Amino acid sequence: MSIRIHEDRCIGCGRCTEACPGNLILLQDGPSGRKAKIREVRDCWGCTACMKECPVSAIGYFLGADLGGSGSTMTIHKEGHYYHWHIRKADQQEVTITIDRENANQY
Amino acid sequence: MKNVKLKRSRLETDVLIIGGGTAGCYAAIKLGAEKELRVLVAEKANIERSGCLAAGVNALNAYISNGHTPADYVEYARKDAEGIIRDDLMMTIAESVNEVTEDLERRGLVILKDESGNYVTRGWRNVKINGENIKPLLAKGVREQNNVTVLNHVNITDLKVTDGTVHGAWGFSVRDLTAYDIEARAVLIATGGAAGLYRPNNPGFSRHKMWYPPFNTGAGYAMGIRAGAEMTTLEHRFIALRCKDTIAPTGTIAQGVGAKQVNARGEIYETKYGLTTPQRIFGTVEENRKGNGPCYLDTRHITAEQQGNLYHAYLNMAPAQTLKWIESGKGPKEQPVEVEGTEPYVVGGHTASGFWVDTKRETTVHGLFAAGDVAGGAPQKYVTGALAEGEIAAEALAGYLVAGRDKEALGDRREDAPAWTDYEAYLSHEPGNLTAEQLEEAMQKVMDEYAGGIHTDYRYNKSRLELADEQIKHLESLLPQLAADGPYELLKIYELRERLTVCRALIAHLLARRETRWHTFGENADYPEQSPEGCCYINSRWENGSFHIYRRPLVKGGHYEHTHP
Numbered sequence: 160m161s162i163r164i165h166e167d168r169c170i171g172c173g174r175c176t177e178a179c180p181g182n183l184i185l186l187q188d189g190p191s192g193r194k195a196k197i198r199e200v201r202d203c204w205g206c207t208a209c210m211k212e213c214p215v216s217a218i219g220y221f222l223g224a225d226l227g228g229s230g231s232t233m234t235i236h237k238e239g240h241y242y243h244w245h246i247r248k249a250d251q252q253e254v255t256i257t258i259d260r261e262n263a264n265q266y
Numbered sequence: 267m268k269n270v271k272l273k274r275s276r277l278e279t280d281v282l283i284i285g286g287g288t289a290g291c292y293a294a295i296k297l298g299a300e301k302e303l304r305v306l307v308a309e310k311a312n313i314e315r316s317g318c319l320a321a322g323v324n325a326l327n328a329y330i331s332n333g334h335t336p337a338d339y340v341e342y343a344r345k346d347a348e349g350i351i352r353d354d355l356m357m358t359i360a361e362s363v364n365e366v367t368e369d370l371e372r373r374g375l376v377i378l379k380d381e382s383g384n385y386v387t388r389g390w391r392n393v394k395i396n397g398e399n400i401k402p403l404l405a406k407g408v409r410e411q412n413n414v415t416v417l418n419h420v421n422i423t424d425l426k427v428t429d430g431t432v433h434g435a436w437g438f439s440v441r442d443l444t445a446y447d448i449e450a451r452a453v454l455i456a457t458g459g460a461a462g463l464y465r466p467n468n469p470g471f472s473r474h475k476m477w478y479p480p481f482n483t484g485a486g487y488a489m490g491i492r493a494g495a496e497m498t499t500l501e502h503r504f505i506a507l508r509c510k511d512t513i514a515p516t517g518t519i520a521q522g523v524g525a526k527q528v529n530a531r532g533e534i535y536e537t538k539y540g541l542t543t544p545q546r547i548f549g550t551v552e553e554n555r556k557g558n559g560p561c562y563l564d565t566r567h568i569t570a571e572q573q574g575n576l577y578h579a580y581l582n583m584a585p586a587q588t589l590k591w592i593e594s595g596k597g598p599k600e601q602p603v604e605v606e607g608t609e610p611y612v613v614g615g616h617t618a619s620g621f622w623v624d625t626k627r628e629t630t631v632h633g634l635f636a637a638g639d640v641a642g643g644a645p646q647k648y649v650t651g652a653l654a655e656g657e658i659a660a661e662a663l664a665g666y667l668v669a670g671r672d673k674e675a676l677g678d679r680r681e682d683a684p685a686w687t688d689y690e691a692y693l694s695h696e697p698g699n700l701t702a703e704q705l706e707e708a709m710q711k712v713m714d715e716y717a718g719g720i721h722t723d724y725r726y727n728k729s730r731l732e733l734a735d736e737q738i739k740h741l742e743s744l745l746p747q748l749a750a751d752g753p754y755e756l757l758k759i760y761e762l763r764e765r766l767t768v769c770r771a772l773i774a775h776l777l778a779r780r781e782t783r784w785h786t787f788g789e790n791a792d793y794p795e796q797s798p799e800g801c802c803y804i805n806s807r808w809e810n811g812s813f814h815i816y817r818r819p820l821v822k823g824g825h826y827e828h829t830h831p
Contacts, residue, residue, distance in 0.1 A: 161471070161472070177312045177314060177418075178312070178314060178315050179311065179315070180311045180312075180315050180316045180317065180320040180479060180481055181311065181474075181479075181480065181481040182310070182311055182419065182440050182441075182481075182754060182757065185754075198754065200471075201470075201471055201472070201473055201474065202473075202474050202480070203474060204320065204321075204474050204475070204476070204479060204480055204481070205321075205474075205475055205585070205586050206315070206320035206321035206479075207321060207585050208314075208315035208320045208321065220585065220586075220589065221589075222472075222512075222586060222589055222590060222593065223468075223470075223471040223472040223475075224471070225468050225470050225471050225472050225511075226468065226472050226475060226511040226512060226586065226590065227511055227590055227593075227594060228590075228593065229593055229594075231589065231592070231593040233585065233589050242398075242581075244581055244585070244588075246589060246592050246593070248593065254592050256577055256578065256581060256588070258398075258578055258581055258582065260376070260396060260398060260399065261376055261396070262376065262396060263376050263377060263378035263386075263394050263395050263396045264324055264325070264378070264394055264395065264396060264397075264518075264575070264578065264579040264582055265378075265394070265522075265575040265578070265579065266324075266325075266388070266394070266518045266519075266521075266522025266523065266575060266576065266579045
């Protein structure tokens with residue numbers, strides 16, 4: 160499991176570099192401007208802190224094949240006190256689960 | 267050869283807090299009331315999401331309700347730890363967990379309540395929450411304190427200690443070429459426990475998909491050990507029972523929807539082995555050894571609504587598990603959840619491992635206090651217990667400074683060689699064949715095979731442990747060959763150095779406990795039973811190049827003050 164930062168969506172704001180508890184994300188200048196980059200995909204803990212900070216949902220979360228991953232991507236879209244977790248499967252089927260952050264877990 | 271020179275930054279403070287996680291942040295918040303004290307929090311990432319709570323937490327596991335008392339909580343912890351707890355420490359935690367829970371709610375944490383406004387509990391010591399944003403709430407509380415300064419992205423490596431008294435620490439920026447020399451009248455260490463000592467469940471691409479944060483390296487233990495602090499019960503390792511592959515929590519399923527542990531033959535096995543944490547894992551290991559695996563939590567009885575609630579609950583703390591269910595097209599209603607034990611960790615919030623402290627959380631190094639997972643003697647702290655210890659330590663630190671106890675041992679401070687000479691050496695080396703990553707893998711392999719990792723079903727014996735010690739010592743001797751290309755690479759070298767120190771101390775402790783006190787956590791093949799002589803704390807101190815072991819009698823209640831061993 161790890162993250163993938165989509166360069167076309169990244170606006171280079173650097174918020175993810177502050178959110179990562181492992182100092183794993185840095186900003187790098189490239190041909191299309193300043194973009195966030197993960198140093199080493201294998202070092203990601205999978206906490207999703209960076210995804211919650213990203214203002215443009217540029218960070219996708221995926222399960223490595225060693226965890227049973229089959230190519231799906233999960234992203235977070237924030238809306239007020241809601242988190243919409245979108246899962247897009249490799250066959251393009253989509254599932255969305257909405258979390259109301261003002262509600263507690265049932266378990 | 268390069269000749270890298272770091273910019274020097276010298277800072278002075280009254281209290282230095284090393285590590286801005288759960289306990290460190292809460293101590294900083296509480297020290298906010300001591301307006302005349304300057305407080306500095308040094309954190310290697312950013313306190314916003316650093317430490318154990320980055321992803322959130324599903325529940326508060328230490329809250330006393332339904333007619334129970336703090337003494338009941340102490341008894342629960344004692345039973346789970348087979349007697350090896352510090353009554354004084356456990357009681358001070360148990361007396362505070364409800365108050366800190368209410369404070370968390372005031373800070374904005376969502377806690378489930380019933381119609382009459384009471385917390386909804388799971389059993390008698392657990393409240394249901396939405397803990398996804400618990401760390402940002404704590405970070406906000408820290409930023410609100412005018413006397414607290416936060417130094418994010420600074421990694422502390424060594425304590426400054428003269429004649430048994432701490433007076434600051436050395437560190438470096440993980441972002442630019444700056445070395446820090448911090449002078450402090452007192453220090454609180456709150457760096458958390460140690461993950462990544464053993465080869466993990468998923469050693470390849472998902473090597474960091476582990477229970478405990480892979481960024482918690484045991485830095486505090488390592489600094490304390492090198493400074494000559496007494497450590498306790500490191501051999502009480504923690505191994506979690508987790509959902510296979512994703513290493514997501516199982517308590518949410520076991521207690522949340524009443525799933526039983528079953529083997530591949532469909533037999534409920536949990537009743538055969540018992541329901542304490544180590545027994546649940548021991549049962550799973552034993553069933554696998556007998557050829558009855560894989561083992562599962564049987565969730566097939568749940569309703570569609572319960573399944574939906576599980577998806578929500580896991581998104582708030584371990585999103586990989588929800589993704590796995592959705593991606594595979596089979597939720598827990600259709601298939602049972604396979605479970606496995608993790609690699610062993612050293613973590614004082616779950617077991618009794620860590621600094622040997624007095625009731626006020628002062629370590630055996632004068633002026634050095636410890637709280638949270640780095641402090642020993644008090645297992646089953648969980649989040650609220652770590653907060654409680656942060657508060658207890660903050661109060662003690664303030665008392666220590668107001669009484670001027672830091673001045674007692676002043677005298678002439680010898681300045682040892684500054685740590686930056688080592689930092690600069692690593693930054694100046696030309697890279698050789700060895701890398702920090704290689705040595706980390708080698709360390710994890712040694713620990714897995716010779717010090718009771720997953721590979722041997724957590725079993726070890728004296729011969730294996732002695733080999734482990736020899737090989738870890740050898741890996742330590744290779745550290746000077748490593749080269750750092752920049753500050754982040756320097757961080758990786760120091761994290762490795764910390765883990766190697768913790769491994770050596772852990773091996774010394776495993777050798778010293780000549781019994782099997784806790785199944786799985788300390789499965790000693792030479793001594794497979796409990797022994798009456800094991801009813802004591804195994805403590806250690808690094809002196810003149812080796813670990814000295816002390817066996818201390820159990821502390822029953824009251825107030826504990828340090829005595830020389």
